[in-house]
Amino acid sequence: MLKKICVFTAMLFAGQSFLQAQDLYMPRNIKKAYENGTRSMDGKPGKNYWQNKGVYDIKLMAYPTERKMEGFESIQYTNNSSDTLKTLTLRFVNNIHKPTSAKSGPVSSDFLTSGLKLKTCIIDGYKYKIPDDAFSTVCNIRLAKALTPKSLSNIQIEWGYPLSILSGREGMLDSTTIYAAYSYPRVSVYDDYNGWDRLEHSDRAEFYNDFNDYKVSVSAPKNYIVWGTGDLLNPDEVLQPNVAKRLKDSYSSDSVIHIASLPELLANKVTAQNEWNEWKFSATDISDVCFAIGNHYVWDGASVVVDDKTNRRVSMQAAYNDTTVDFPHAVKWGTYALRSFSTKWPGVAYPYPKMTAVQGQADMEFPMMVNDGTVGKDLRFAQMLQDHEMAHTYFPFYMGINETRYAYMDEGWATTFEYLIGIDEYGKANADSVYKNFRVTRYINDPSTEEDQPIILMSSQVSDAGYGNNSYGKASLSYLALKDMLGDNLFKKALHNYMNNWNGKHPIPWDYFNSMNTGNGQNLNWFFQNWFFTNNYIDLKINDVKTTKSGASVTIQNIGGFAIPFDIVVKYSDGSGERIHKTPAIWKADQAKTTIAIASKKKISSISLDGGLFMDATPANNTKTL
Secondary structure (H helix, E strand, O other): OOOOOOEEEEEEEOOEEEEEEEOOOOOHHHHHHHHOOOEOOOOOEOOOOOOOEEEEEEEEEEEOOOOEEEEEEEEEEEEOOOOOEEEEEEEOHHHHHOOOOOOOOOOOHHHOOOOOEEEEEEEOOEEOOOOHHHOOOEEEEEEEEEEOOOEEEEEEEEEEEEOOOOOOOOEEEEOOEEEEOOOOOEEOOEEOOOEEOOOOOOOOOOOOOOOEEEEEEEEEEOOOEEEEOOEEOOHHHHEOHHHHHHHHHHOOOOOOEEEEOHHHHHOOOOEOOOOEEEEEEEEEEEOOOOEEEEOOOEEEEEEEEEEOOOOEEEEEEEEEOOOOOOHHHHHHHHHHHHHHHHHOOOOOOOOOOEEEEEEEOOOEEEOOEEEEEOOOOOHHHHHHHHHHHHHOHHHHHHEOOOOOOOHHHOHHHHHHHHHHHHHHHHOHHHHHHHHHHHHHHHHHOOOOHHHHOOOOOOHHHOOHHHHHHHHHHHHHHHHHHHHHHHOHHHHHHHHHHHHHHHEOOOOOHHHHHHHHHHHHOOOOHHHHHHHHOOOOEOOEEEEEEEEEOOEEEEEEEEOOEOOOOEEEEEEEOOOOEEEEEEOHHHHOOOOOEEEEEEEOOOOEEEEEEEOOOOOOOOHHHOEEEO
16 A cells, blocks of 8 residues: 655755745655755755766677677776665676576577676675576675775776577577677666665566766677677778768768668678677766667668757668668658657757667667668558667666666657657648557456556566556556646646756656656646556546536546546537537546536537547547537
């Protein structure tokens, strides 16, 4: 049972201070973080907020035909907390392929590998022998010398691991093409509300990482291109001159440039003709790096202005088999999306220097890269898919979301931005139809109790469709309902307040609630309680319609409970009609029922309710004929 707590704090809205009752359920560890001053009830990081950071220098060796990766890294890890760390937690997500690692369901033999082989692990001069069977996706190391507050630890690790034949988020895309994600052991997150993040990774879960600095070199055989997170520092060393020039030209080109064609690849006219080429990348204040490596993917590029004040341009690139129907459009779609996300929704300039779309199999986001499957001739769906993964730039990368615990904090927003950009691309009717059919219908048509679990539940504690609906459709509907209630301008103002507060940091749901409250100047806890902390669903019913001298009085019961917007559709006996829109604010006073007066001198023939995107579980009781 959820137990409510009540915390009072002085908040400043519109220049006036008042006491706000914070009546949202808060777990004890989260409450403690607020009491310790690492988080603040105005939505900002608290005066005592901190987060740890790593500076990574990584050298990787890729062996595509042998299906393996090897690497060495040095990490300077800073403990910015006030805690003395007697243990250190390493994380290696790729160990999900080990047979002994936890999984959400059955996997094929092609998914399984022997996992990580740690050759050396040295922490502050102490050598640690870590047996292979001691490391699943998380390894807890008791330190020979504790890491004191505000101090630095030096870590050196050498490792190797086999690549999975069955590609998903990472692994072999085909016999010579790799998507190398999660390819290095990392220090797990140590934060202010849980300490070390020791949740074992599952094949369904997503990720939680610190904001780190990276210098990475990837050595690949001759004629293999490497696409990666961050700036490519040495194009003239790894590419033949004409190809390097096209790449550089694409950085300032509005039009798509074919950087490397298939005939050039087959003729060995793309990369420098060394036996091995070392591709060097760098990225700062970012949560991860990843790479694609292949010898027959063609390469396109262009760029787009994402900030009109500075005229800053962003490179959009794509790597794919030239036989695909959808990926030749990837760069054009990508430049449109980068511009739209930067200037409309969320309306924050894309923060990184580039984005690369790679033809893969996962439909998965990474910093500055997306790994998307090809969907053939359905170009509308292919563009939506790419939009969705690119939208994740903001959540969880611009905002350091703990996706493992709170997937709705990033998937819900990506789903929302996917819908909003779809309106620009294909019109509202089409965007509405796609959103309802792909994101809402399955949820509405599944009456099982798991579909109605509170969104606030940790994502690692719900499964199957319950996980999907909480993370994607239901969360997105909550954001769209709030947008409807506040209006675009105020909603964007509140959203930007949240994003400004937590860019480059680790927000949790209560930081979102409090930031939105402060940003819009009113207490919305009734709304957040309704959408995030209940077993509500979507189901309205017209209970009664009474005709009056001035029109009609309509009593509507909110059976499902969610505070949703809806239209009252009135049809008159003369064949005319009208729509009356009601925002979720109609449910603030009474979330169970409402009575609405319709003023009209015409004779009413019928009254219906239309929730639009907020599809009703039992639409049969949404119409009354008079």
